[in-house]
Amino acid sequence: MKDIKILTNYWGKINPLKIEDYLGVGGYSALKKFIEKMNQQKALGEIKSSSLCGRGGAGFPTGQKWEVVAKNSIKEKYFICNFDESEPGTYKDRMIVENNPHLLLEGIIIAALTIGAKKAYVYINGNYETQKDILENAILEAQKNKFLGEKILGSKYFLEIEIFSGAGAYICGEETALINSIEGNRGEPKIRPPYPTEKGLFGKPTVINNAETVANIPFIIQNGGKKYAAIGSKNSPGTKIFILGGAVKNKGVIEAPTGITIREAIETLGRGLPRGKDFWFAQVGGASGRLATEKELDEKLDYGKNNNIPLGSGTILVVDKSINIYDLLLSWTGFFRRESCGKCIPCREGTFRLNEIIERLADGEISQRDKEAMQDILWTLESTTFCPLGKFAAVATRDAVDKLEILKD
């Protein structure tokens, strides 16, 4: 396996509170290159040729998103870095900021300048207080060094970054709900279209990128899109931070090229299961992730459109046979029962009912009627909800029903 590190290479080696450390390892040279040798069009071209795609879970091509906003003639535009990260078991963005906040900041600055935004927001999960402090410090230091504010590095560019702290709701990771939240409204999704790229924050064209996506930008600008496109899988190149948890020897965040298989991730990155543990299944992508059984372990981890097991946020939870499946089911359905925003009927009532039925299932009191109702709820969550949260809420339970046969007597 190629040992390429783009995001994590200086982790632990530099002090996140000191900009000098980051400058010492070549930090902000991508921004310098952008300002001195490139223009917005060229930077956009590099991002497009890199085929970078969103790391939040959906895998939408970043260049395509930027292009729509960059081409818009409206002057007021916004860039938002989505640092809401609230998928259970996912903490990659948090680690990026804890270890190398300036990498993220550099990415944000380049991204915002490329699309022509004069103001960028970092939408931070309300629970991330330490990380907020680190970022605030980083922004101050960047301002002192003329990487932010007026006349960035003596150029015509101007950028202001504001950290916006959410209240920790899962749904606010969804683009339109996030916009609602910054605008001061209730954090619930809006109807699409119009997409945020056309009418986003305050009705202006807005690009919203996941923090991990943004952290890839400096490398692409520095080394060129083609070099980035050569790393990892063809359809979604680059590296990805995987978060390994559960029954593996080596837990934690590990960066690896996309396109490795689940088996490789568990056996190579995670160094396999601890002795005495028997593999049952792996959940890929957090609480909303699908379950991969032994048969599916050779599925690739990338953002291919037809993947059986979507990569999602990159979390891999390895579950062994000693685990009580009902605990997991209660955890999944309980999470969505709490985090549904309550806007539409199928999600509000469906997640509530699903959790209720799972509680009965765990107590061994499930009736035939419950089983039928559960199939109905899963179907309605998958097919009729307002936003993707409903679909997410059904994924793991659906797989548990189909693959693990939890309803079989």
Next chain:
Amino acid sequence: MQIKINNKKYTVKNGETILDVCRRKNIPVATLCSFEGLSRGGACRLCLVETNKTEKLVTSCTTKVCEGLEVFIESEKVQKARRINLELLWADHAGKCVTCKKNRMCELQKLAEEYRIENFHFVPRRGEMTSKEELNLVHDNWSRVVVENDNPCVSRNSEFCVECRRCISICPEKKFGFNNRAGDVIVGTPYEKVLDCSFCGECVRACPTAALTDQNNLEKIASDLSDLKKLSVAVFDFGILDKIKEQIKNITPEQNLEKLFFALGFERIINLKDEDKNREDEIIKNVKTTDAKREKIDPRNIRTFFISSKISKKAQKSEFLDYVLTDREVARLVRDAGKIVTGKIKNNTRL
């Protein structure tokens, strides 16, 4: 341009939504959240339809028509979605119709009847619960109910709320919003404070269920009306008759409407005319003062009713004005009084 709905061709205008077309052509589509001209959010998911453009079900209230569009309103998938979602909503609500203020006037009840939500797949939140855990569940569910009768005009009971958002969108003062989230969601005022506004009554008009109703004490009103020792005088606001006719659809000629009021127990009716505008308070006051003096009736034995669609009047009750009834409340009095047979109401017959 032309589109097809259920395999029949219809001519439509550019920019119309599927729901607009269906309403114009009287094709029934189930919906809760879209009301009159309110902005449409696609929140209730009851108006989902299938089209030839995408695999996914789309909400007819937000999907605009386009060339070559074919819509299927009663496909198997649509029926399934509607059944499950209505069942889910009904399960949060079921079992209270008989005692409900809005019984037989409720849009949810109508939908449940129309689409036959009878074969119940979900365990009702209140009925059929015996085990201790289930009772705890009931307790949890009850705790999310907010009942507020402290303001003079609008009676709020979130137990009946279906979270359709109509009151939120229609309120000109933006008094309502969502509190909490997920299954605990409550449509209410900020910090659940007592509703304090100009009481235009739009929210009560828009509410499809009994979550927002007119504040009153109908039982007392009914007993006052049937008390033969008391003279009940109804003062009709200008234009209210048409609104009452809308509510009670099988009454048409005005004559019958007056008879209906006599049948309900009113002894005297005063119709405000166009020129009486802004003089309503004076006219109401006269009933208990000059009129009573002339006819030598003790004002204490007179009950004055102002029949008006302005619910803000409820806040202005005084010694001269005992009750304010809206068109909706009159309809409820009629409903509670029993079956109405058009044209067969005899003068001064009690129902």
